[in-house]
Amino acid sequence: MGKSIYLSNKLLNHVLRGTAYAAPAGVFMALFLDMTDVEQAGDLSHEVDGGGYERRKATLPAPVNGVITTDTAITFPIATTDWGTVTGWAIMDAPTGGNVLYAGDFPQAKPFYQGDTPQVPAGMTISEE
Secondary structure, X not given: OOEOHHHHHHHHHHHHHOOOOOOXXXXXXXXXXXXXXXXXXXXXOOEOOOOOOOOEEEOOOOOEOOEEEOOOOEEOOXXXXXXXXXXXEEEEOOOOOOOEEEEEEEEXXXXXXXXXXXXXXXXXXXXXX
16 A cells, blocks of 8 residues: 555646645654545545544654655554454545555554554555555
């Protein structure tokens, strides 16, 4: 997975058709239980919900050779209920709702239970592919 259809269209229109695209004021990491249609259709219906979950603001380093590699972990609030098994992530343009910019699967799905402090470790890569 990689860049969303939403972002692809915005960038193509911006670069090739002169249609302005304003970058979001901030970007936020979201966690998903199922990645079906997240990248293609921007489907948010499988995002973790409730139990203390909230997206986390992501501060990302500059890209190197077309790839951003996170240099710090992104830590989520302590789960106040079982969240389920998280299978993927998305970079969003808003703290709630909004649009998917980039999305991907985690190498291994991970269940999060009440009392866990979910974390996306440093070293995750985001690319145009």
